[in-house]
Amino acid sequence: xxxxxxxxxxxxxxxxxxxxxxxxxxxxxxxxxxxxxxxxxxxxxxxxxxxxxxxxxxxxxxxxxxxxxxxxxxxxxxxxxxxxxxxxxxxxxxxxxxxxxxxxxxxxxxxxxxxxxxxxxxxxxxxxxxxxxxxxxxxxxxxxxxxxxxxxxxxxxxxxxxxxxxxxxxxxxxxxxxxxxxxxxxxxxxxxxxxxxxxxxxxxxxxxxxxxxxxxxxxxxxxxxxxxxxxxxxxxxxxxxxxxxx
Numbered sequence: 001x002x003x004x005x006x007x008x009x010x011x012x013x014x015x016x017x018x019x020x021x022x023x024x025x026x027x028x029x030x031x032x033x034x035x036x037x038x039x040x041x042x043x044x045x046x047x048x049x050x051x052x053x054x055x056x057x058x059x060x061x062x063x064x065x066x067x068x069x070x071x072x073x074x075x076x077x078x079x080x081x082x083x084x085x086x087x088x089x090x091x092x093x094x095x096x097x098x099x100x101x102x103x104x105x106x107x108x109x110x111x112x113x114x115x116x117x118x119x120x121x122x123x124x125x126x127x128x129x130x131x132x133x134x135x136x137x138x139x140x141x142x143x144x145x146x147x148x149x150x151x152x153x154x155x156x157x158x159x160x161x162x163x164x165x166x167x168x169x170x171x172x173x174x175x176x177x178x179x180x181x182x183x184x185x186x187x188x189x190x191x192x193x194x195x196x197x198x199x200x201x202x203x204x205x206x207x208x209x210x211x212x213x214x215x216x217x218x219x220x221x222x223x224x225x226x227x228x229x230x231x232x233x234x235x236x237x238x239x240x241x242x243x244x245x246x
Contacts, residue, residue: 012162012181017229018236024182027225031189031218038214042207052210055112058217063106065220070099072227079234080176088173099223105132106216147219148194154179154187154222179226186222190215 006025013024041048051058077092107113108130118131127135134143158178161169169178179187193215201208 008163009181017180017233019180019182019229024180028182028185031185031214034218035189035214038211042211048210052213055107058213059106062213062217062220063103065217065224066099066103066106069220069223069227070096070103072224072231073099076227076231076234079231083234085173088176091177095223095227102220105134108132144194147190148198150219151187151189151191151194151215155184155191156188158184158187176230179222180229183222183225186218189218 009028010021010024013019014021017024019027038048038051041051050056053059073092073096077089077096080086080089080092104110109132111118111131116131118126118129122131122136123129125136126132127137127140133139158181161174161178162181168174193212197204197208197212
């Protein structure tokens with residue numbers, strides 16, 4: 001079973017995305033190794049705070065990842081629009097806007113960077129008293145559900161579509177919306193973290209909350225890598241078609 005799944009992952013990486021099998025396997029296992037490393041880092045409180053505090057290493061890496069994903073997804077949408085593939089183009093434009101929004105939220109829209117005050121109307125209802133939307137009551141609940149569903153689709157959903165519905169998944173416009181199998185571990189870490197919080201830590205403290213910085217980084221990386229690889233695929237197809245017509 002494990003061997004066949006590995007073979008399928010390597011085949012998907014090499015033939016669909018032109019990624020070396022060894023690199024694909026490394027990317028697949030990295031989220032789990034990283035999660036273990038961040039958990040172990042909790043033994044050193046100062047180092048753990050350095051990794052997970054606001055405006056530190058993991059948060060700025062997330063910001064860069066989501067911005068990169070937004071730019072690349074917008075380029076994918078633009079190229080699809082040029083090919084008159086309107087529906088997937090619109091979906092990628094929406095995806096790009098979502099990535100930019102998440103990036104802005106990650107750094108409180110530059111509030112701590114530029115030092116401006118939180119408007120009173122927002123400060124009163126914001127859990128962290130900062131200029132963000134995702135820390136406000138029902139919005140926070142909706143965001144958690146959305147991240148859980150994204151994690152579920154990008155992990156279990158991707159494998160299910162590739163293995164159980166291969167004909168439907170191979171349709172061009174559907175295929176574009178399924179992430180590479182070697183990125184599914186990034187999504188699974190997000191899904192697993194959210195589910196564990198729902199079940200075991202509904203009122204989580206400092207440590208459990210800060211551990212969430214790693215799944216968010218995994219998601220940022222997955223979004224950026226998926227967008228980059230999709231853009232590369234579309235470019236390769238365009239070049240191939242021009243060569244055939246020439």
